[in-house]
Amino acid sequence: MQPIVAVIAPGMMGSAVGHVLAHSGLEVRTSLTGRTEATVARAKRAGMIGVSDEQIAASDIILSILPPGDAVALAERFAPVLRNAAKKPIYVDCNAVSPGTVLRVARVIEETGATFVDGGIIGGPPTPGSKATRIYLSGEGASRVAELQNYGLQMPVQPGPIGAASAMKLSYAGITKGFTALGAAMMLAATRAGTAEDLKNELLGSQPALVGWLTRQMPRMYSKAYRWVAEMEEIAEFVGEDPAARQFYQAAAQLYARIAQDFEGSNKETAALDAFSKPKA
Numbered sequence: 001m002q003p004i005v006a007v008i009a010p011g012m013m014g015s016a017v018g019h020v021l022a023h024s025g026l027e028v029r030t031s032l033t034g035r036t037e038a039t040v041a042r043a044k045r046a047g048m049i050g051v052s053d054e055q056i057a058a059s060d061i062i063l064s065i066l067p068p069g070d071a072v073a074l075a076e077r078f079a080p081v082l083r084n085a086a087k088k089p090i091y092v093d094c095n096a097v098s099p100g101t102v103l104r105v106a107r108v109i110e111e112t113g114a115t116f117v118d119g120g121i122i123g124g125p126p127t128p129g130s131k132a133t134r135i136y137l138s139g140e141g142a143s144r145v146a147e148l149q150n151y152g153l154q155m156p157v158q159p160g161p162i163g164a165a166s167a168m169k170l171s172y173a174g175i176t177k178g179f180t181a182l183g184a185a186m187m188l189a190a191t192r193a194g195t196a197e198d199l200k201n202e203l204l205g206s207q208p209a210l211v212g213w214l215t216r217q218m219p220r221m222y223s224k225a226y227r228w229v230a231e232m233e234e235i236a237e238f239v240g241e242d243p244a245a246r247q248f249y250q251a252a253a254q255l256y257a258r259i260a261q262d263f264e265g266s267n268k269e270t271a272a273l274d275a276f277s278k279p280k281a
Contacts (some may be wrong), residue, residue, distance in 0.1 A: 002026055003060035005148070006051075006089075008074060010035070010043035014065040016125030017135075017153065022047030023128040024151035029059055053078065057085040061145060064093045064105075065121070069230035071095040075108040082112035090141050094119035096173060096231040098238040099163030106139075106162050115141040118162040120169025128152055138164035170238045174249065177228055178235070180221055181252035183214045184259065184273060191272040200276060218277040222270050226260035229253045 006029040007018040018028045032040050032050035043050065056062060057078065064074055071093055082088065091109045093102055093116070102118050109116040116139060123133030134154045137145055139162040146155045158165045190196040203211045221228075232253035239245035262269040 002151075003147070004029065004058075006030060006056045006059040006062045007048065008056065008062065008064055009066045010039055010046065010048055011066065013121065013125050014063075015042045015046040015048065016127065017063065017065060018043070018048040019046035020126050020128050020152040021148065026151050029056055031056055053081045054085075057081040057089060058087065059089050061148070062089050062091045063119070064091065064095060066095060067227050067230060068096045068101075068234050071097050071101065071105055072108070075105045079108050079112050082109065082114045085112075085114075088112070088114040090115045090117055090145055092117045092119045092137070092145055093166075094121050094135055096120070096169055096234060097166055098170060098234045099166050100237055101234060102163055102166045115144075116162065117141045117145050118165040119145075120158075120165040120167075122169060122172050126153065136165040136168045138162060138166075167238070170235050173231060174235045174239070176217075177231065178249065178252060179213070180217050181232070181255050183210075184218065184221070185255060187214070187218070187273055187276045188269060191276065196272075196276050215277045218273050222259065222263045222273075225256040225263060228256045229260065232256060 002025065004027045005021050007014045007021075008031050010018060010030045010032070014030070018030065022028045028046075028048045029051045030043050030048045031053065032043060035043075040050070062078075064071060066074060075091070075093070078091075082091070091114050093105045097105070106116040106118070118138045120136045121133065122136065126133035129152070131154050134156055136158045137155055138158040138160050142157045146157050149155050158168050187196065190199040200211070230253075232249045236246045236249035236253065239249060259269060
């Protein structure tokens with residue numbers, strides 16, 4: 001029997017995951033309560049069905065995919081409904097949260113009698129047939145959720161308990177998004193110092209791979225910067241035993257908050273990053 005899957009919320013990543021599953025023939029449910037018209041339209045295009053919280057709880061698998069700062073609140077919102085559900089689903093937290101945060105979410109869910117699985121997404125929003133996005137899974141119920149690989153998702157099981165998949169995700173994001181933050185900070189510093197073009201020319205000659213990374217990644221970051229703030233804070237918690245690393249990611253969170261504000265306002269800093277990232281004619 002095919003599983004019924006609920007995906008919350010139908011943002012860019014959630015709707016893409018939902019579309020892959022719906023494209024493979026599964027019933028994919030979501031919550032559209034209080035969502036904007038654009039989000040409702042996105043969910044419908046993905047083949048997702050808006051239902052009540054009770055119908056979400058009646059699904060076989062619930063995938064929580066939303067900004068990391070909302071992960072605990074979503075679990076707490078659904079806890080009373082899950083507690084009253086006759087058949088308990090598997091609840092998978094797929095958010096970019098630290099192992100410590102994911103254990104908090106796990107406690108909320110497991111107290112309802114539902115099974116909890118830790119998840120971590122690496123890659124962009126998936127498309128049908130693509131294998132570029134992986135959702136790592138850990139915990140006792142991970143192998144059951146991994147059956148969604150039969151319906152278009154890539155879901156490797158990460159050995160270890162709850163928290164292992166989140167550690168994998170944050171380790172990866174700490175490198176990729178941490179490097180993007182470092183690149184942005186130095187590009188802006190060079191712009192303020194009047195040496196941006198010289199720096200770019202030097203990098204083109206001695207570090208072409210880095211220039212390729214910055215040229216591709218920097219413009220994609222602006223619209224996501226607001227979501228990366230909480231992610232950097234979660235990574236700061238993850239590396240908390242190393243004070244210097246913790247301070248680095250706390251600072252990265254502040255940088256992304258500033259870039260997000262700039263992107264919504266003056267665009268002074270994003271314009272400077274654009275000028276640096278633009279390929280030479």
